[in-house]
């Protein structure tokens with residue numbers, strides 16, 4: 091068996107979003123005949139429907155491939171895909187921990203971007219061998235020589251034999267496979283030592299229980315073995331071991347160096363944690379593997395079933411989802427308006443969106459999500475400090491001594507010409523300029539300290555449009571700073587709707603309130619009575635409007651002539667209906683809870 095280890099290669103692909111990782115992974119799968127051509131769907135590794143629809147990679151996936159190299163030997167590759175979006179960098183570090191090498195994919199037209207750097211530094215920190223690939227050389231705007239130089243200058247990697255590839259056209263793939271054989275080291279590890287395997291992912295399967303994705307560092311594991319999860323202390327008997335190729339294929343055993351899965355009729359989801367170490371129950375390893383850095387959620391939002399009876403189902407679904415989404419956090423909360431639900435912590439808005447959609451699709455739930463909020467550190471006049479993740483729980487202004495809010499250090503990489511636009515955007519978002527560094531002759535890193543609450547909403551979209559798509563963003567949580575913040579309550583028909591409360595900087599309070607009251611007026615359907623919509627700070631109303639009573643023929647008048655538009659409206663209403671919550675006498679659609687998210691840059695610019 092020892093001899094066999096020499097022919098194993100474990101690697102990941104890291105890149106900035108959209109530089110072509112998933113396409114490259116597809117080509118590698120094709121070239122290694124892992125998938126028969128007729129079975130080849132585009133982006134096979136992205137196996138969640140959601141990923142395919144959105145064209146982004148969210149979950150890491152591991153596949154085993156067989157490659158017959160030019161040296162005459164058959165190699166076993168384990169490829170672990172990684173996501174490129176800034177929300178998901180914790181997934182990247184998890185997959186890297188299971189590898190000896192990383193393929194660095196850089197777009198031949200775009201060059202090195204912020205997330206390229208963030209991801210490749212994670213790989214370098216883990217001492218992985220990096221294999222640079224310049225992708226999309228088929229594009230007319232490709233400039234591989236410039237990009238190679240960038241990789242050398244900015245990252246410090248030797249690119250003299252970097253692979254020039256087009257994942258789309260299948261160019262350069264064989265050269266890449268040969269480099270993986272030559273450059274990525276074979277896994278080390280002792281077969282005779284007690285089992286030591288890192289759990290880097292897990293999913294719940296109704297028939298098999300928890301399926302653990304593991305990377306074995308030492309020892310061997312086979313069906314019938316008694317295993318222990320070192321951190322949780324729980325023990326199980328192994329039912330099945332195997333690899334994904336890319337569908338599960340049972341094996342007699344897995345050994346040091348292998349990447350595969352273990353099932354052991356594990357029903358108790360709470361006992362399995364990604365990052366834990368699997369060992370033998372009878373002959374345990376002396377110490378566990380380092381595991382992962384715990385990820386702190388950045389944003390919180392309330393998730394409520396539209397049907398209150400589904401609260402238990404939602405809890406179960408969240409528990410199952412957490413299994414392969416270690417960064418998801420949740421705890422029960424209740425709202426006067428929405429009933430019983432959960433306050434959930436997410437890494438960012440994309441993560442939040444993905445979780446909501448997975449809950450709805452995979453678990454058949456209809457949900458209302460409240461607007462996301464960051465965590466505030468609030469000290470009160472009676473000398474206490476508390477963490478507020480839900481705006482409606484912000485104490486009364488008279489009881490507050492000070493409020494601290496999280497700030498991030500944001501690095502925006504942008505071509506020279508757009509520096510002005512980026513600075514303007516950051517200033518409007520209460521950013522404090524730190525410095526500007528030249529990356530090369532054309533681009534700079536603009537570094538700002540910005541409140542996280544200003545970043546999480548639509549900062550990225552605004553950044554992209556202000557720079558015609560050229561800017562890339564990376565940010566990390568820095569510290570908490572004091573800010574002049576106020577809670578704004580929304581009243582519908584005179585009743586406070588706790589789930590609509592939000593927190594704003596005092597200087598934006600009036601304009602944001604006007605904005606939101608106006609949006610709610612458009613979003614909330616008319617009823618047969620007039621509904622006042624008000625925004626208040628404490629007892630003081632700072633903005634108001636009315637939703638007029640419903641009159642017959644309203645849509646007929648407005649949309650009478652245009653059939654398609656009317657159909658669209660009806661479709662929209664149908665979809666919206668499902669996600670409507672009756673609060674008092676007023677029906678509030680899901681959109682209303684998110685109205686606070688859409689800030690209007692022009693409005694803010696005037697402040």
Ligand SMILES: Nc1nc2c(ncn2[C@@H]2O[C@H](COP(=O)(O)OP(=O)(O)OP(=O)(O)O)[C@@H](O)[C@H]2O)c(=O)[nH]1
Pocket residue numbers: 105106107108109110111112113114145146147172173174175225226227228229255256257258259
């Ligand atoms: N012209 C050209 N387009 C490519 C090539 N490789 C990928 N693309 C396109 O680039 C886009 C992004 O490719 P993906 O493979 O989805 O990118 P990714 O890096 O996996 O993105 P995430 O998984 O979301 O991080 C897709 O539209 C691909 O068709 C290439 O070699 N040439």
